[in-house]
Amino acid sequence: KTKARFPQTNEIYERFQRTISNEFYQVALRKKIYSTLEELQQDVDNWLKEYNENRPHSGK
Template sequence: MARSDGICERFHRTMKQEFYDIAFRKKVYNSLEELQVDVDEWLIKYNQHRPHSGKYCYGKTPMQTFQDSKHLAQEKIINKNVQSDSLINQTNVVR
């Protein structure tokens, strides 16, 4: 749990420093919707264009890291299903 808290805290700090601190100096927002448009644009840049140095990113964007690791997630799902099926078959044999 502490590791995920650290990741979230780091993201919030980055968002504050790279988006809010700059945006609120440059613009007065008249609505939450107006702010949300700029937040959404920043998130696209953050996830798809900005290289990250965090764990497992190695200078790639989060989207590149995600796409590069999709096959690993699929393998884990397949292995988990195979193991579950194996346990079910073993249980049925014992009965």
């Protein structure tokens, strides 16, 4: 849940949701069939680590 009267919070959340959908889910779900949620979660965790530590950001 986002804070009331802080629309920029929702904007940031929505942008991240779009990014993870475009850059992870749409790619990963085409390449691999996941048999467990744990397996999917491990790949999400790995993607998030790469996203947070190595991917260039806009500086905001």
